[in-house]
Amino acid sequence: MGVRTWFESWPVYRQLTGTDPLGRGAAAMSRRSAELAPRTEAADSMARSVCPYCAVGCGQRVYVKDGRVTQIEGDPDSPISRGRLCPKGAASKNLVTSRFRQTKVRYRRPYATEWEDLDLDTAMDMIADRVIAARAATWEDVDDEGRPLNRTLGFSGLGGATLDNEENYLIKKLFTALGAIQIENQARI
Amino acid sequence: MAECHPVGFQWAMAAKERGAKIFHVDPRFTRTSALASTYVPIRAGTDIAFLGGVINYILSNELDFREYVLAYTNAATIVSEDFRDTEDLDGLFSGYDPDTGVYDPVTWQYQGHEPQAAARDTVIERETASPLQHESHGPGVSWRVDRDETLRHPRCVYQILKRHFARYTPEVVEQACGIPREKFDEVCRAWTENSGRDRTTALVYSVGWTQHSVGAQYIRTGAIIQLLLGNIGRPGGGVLALRGHASIQGSTDIPTLFNLLPGYLPMPVAQLHPTYSDWVTSICHPKQKGFWHHAPAYCASLLKAYWGEAATPDNDFCYGYMPRLTGDHGIYKQVFDMIDGKIKGYFLMGQNPAVGSMNGRAQRLGMANLDWLVVRDLFEIESATWWKNSVEVETGEIVPTECRTEVFFIPAASHVEKEGTFTQTQRLLQWREKALDPPGDARSDLWFFYHLGRIVRQKLAGSTLPRDRAILDLAWDYPTHGPHDEPSADAVLREINGYDVKTGLTLRTFGQLRDDGSTVGGCWIYCGVYADGVNQAARRRPGGEQNYVAPEWGWAWPDNRRILYNRASADPQGRPWSERKAYVWWDGKKGCWDGYDQPDFEKTKPPSYRPGPDAEGVEAIAGDDPFIMLGDGKGWLYASSGLLDGPMPTHYEPPESLVRNPLYGQQANPVRKVYDRPENITHPSPPEPHVGVYPYVFTIARLTEHHTAGGMSRYVEHLAELQPEMFFEVSPELAAERGLTHLDWGHVVTARGVVEGRVLVTDRLTPLPVADRVVHQIWLPYHWGPNGWSRGDSANDLGGMVLDPNVLIQEGKCGTCDVRPGRRPQGRELVTYLNDYRRRAGILESHHTPIITTDTAAESYRQGRPDK
């Protein structure tokens, strides 16, 4: 590096002589900071999404690199949010990458004081058995006057306002076909 | 709005910059108040008194938008001469039956009308929250009505309304709500001056409004004002609900609710709908105007979507498979049934009732008495861990080694790890692309329920039991993809949209659904979201590249309309009310409706069209009937059917109140639903004695930085850091009265529970002079529980379950309480502490407030009921 280059790389010199008298832009840049690029540029892919918190429906752009979410930003194209996100929407990268996230099935045996591990397929099989048994034990064909009931009050479900329409559709369809009428969500609460 | 829907609030701010005035009415001064033009404090639970005062101001000064009101509302319609108002009956309407606690609405009808047969069975209607189905359409009313266009007939709706609200004077508003006269006048003047041909005013509420024993009537009161001022169906107007979860609108449209099927079709009730034709007839209201007339097509197409090839016209599309309701199967009833050991299994999908539901203790005790519980969530929320770290474990009411509930925690995929649509608060469907696969065992709910159904079907295959036919014949063959066999959300959305069975082509609009089994349609109001084989909800044409309505961003139901009933944005002749407020209009040259939005009207029906005398359904809608889903085509200032607690809103005190109803002898909603259970005690309320044991009012709401029961925020570092601890707010006056110190500990007590937190002494809360006393209100956020980064007591442990009769939603936003300095007692001492309060209040065992409190209750019942 020549003396001149060295001198010109000195931020104070650039601040005094350049276009950035306040030293908050170009003058303050180092070689390292000049080479930095936003994570959004280095991403392998970007998905157009929607904030999962409240019902305003702010647009999100979800950036992924090496199989991890590296950034979630407001979508400037959205006529609803025009690129903005509130504290919750802005924290949603933190939500999906939180170290508190539980990614393993947990199982609590009756009368147990701790969780155990359980294989997902086994869990699904056990749950299916329990649904079938609860249904069989509580099935009601008709009421006192012989009118059809076709139902079970043996199990119930709660939730849906944080889910997708397609998910709610399948839940209601499956519950109805099983005769399970007790299904509710946040809208009642 | 600034607190809970911050990015939506940017539009309110944009309007303010352009000169709009913003009024914020709230028990507590919030960040919204700080940015509003005027903040109006209010006593929690008195919104009908306040808005009723506005209606009185409009009517007594004749400030309504007369041309709109005459043409588009039922103001001129004549009501039965048997109708008696709350004016005459001390707070009750005619038809009240004290034995069943519901009304017979026969006297509320329009002159010469009979109520729909089913509507007579108001006991079942209340138990099944049947008015909820009116979210998409009005209840049954014939369109042939007697009218007085001069609005002078003493029994026309306009005059009835005027008399009903005459006693809601500014003095009463001041007395009931604690709103100073000048502020009230300012609201009235601004609202009326800013409405009319050239201007419109929007009414925005957050859904805390629904959490009252008169919640549906709150919204009715707002709707009456907006109709009187001509603010419905017009740009800048409306009654806008800010809903609290990403897709809570979607989960009501495609309901995970006990009493509804997709598109607000009712679940069959055993007593009312034993056959397919009973069910369909109850929905399509023969002899009415409107699109509800096509209900047979919506019903048949739904059953085709459910049972595919098995569903044929000959077997009534497998209607026989449908399970039937017999009464209240809502969540509160379920919780008590769990406590009583009647329910064996429970699925929780992204919901945390241990923290988020009213009366947390009852919720947790219920879960502790199940055989099995499946929790699907991102985090180990409190509803998955109550068996090891809840208040009841502390008090010994739940002993882990004695609790038999088997708990499965199945991790869920996040919103970026699956694709699908949310329906946001503006009825807008937006498709989310998937960014990456979920980690570990985490799966979408689409995966979970699809595979659960698949496994159950496999296990039952070959069964000859009649009860298994419905599940074995179910159309359940969705294509799957990827390493985990993820079902295709796209295929499900196509089914929701509907298609022609023969060609497989998706339908464009619900008008194409058929009642003969030739179409499949999973949710008729969503028909069109997959029009022309294109996922319309995935459209993302940038906002800057289209008009301000932005019709090509996502898709709104029905038929991509952004403002409902927008025919009302034009005058009866089809011309915009003013240039400034032009939205849709009749283009005489082209012979069709045109505008910035999709007209909410038959495209080529001219304003001059009049139906013949025998017309029904869509044909009966006149060219100047904007309310195309209502039986008479008009906006309802007076609801002759559809609401169980009266044709007009009436101020009732909350079931737990400190003061006597200043307007009528009838204290609280006489049709409210109560559960008389030891876990669900209601405090004494006037005219009962011992009101002073719980001498303050509490109200509960959210913070910007947290989300509902905290399941998506207390586990997120940034948000937990922004709001690290449970606290509650009191006024300096109350702090002085109770010896509370800013930032020290304090606790709030009710008969249901006790909650501790840091005390925030702030003038954001104002003591309100009400009647002959001062009412102090305490405000608590409800996001906390024992798990996550940021922990604390759950404010919803304080509340009880007394429900609105129309929709079975609880009075969650106001109750009475005591407040004390210091931390709450722990363990067994906590139980003793609560019992001590209850003993002093005389409610140790079980208590709900008296239903009828008029002196003349029995007498008025006799007077109001016509001879039969």
Ligand code: SF4
């Ligand atoms: S960013 Fe905030 S305002 Fe927007 S949807 Fe999310 S939570 Fe709601």
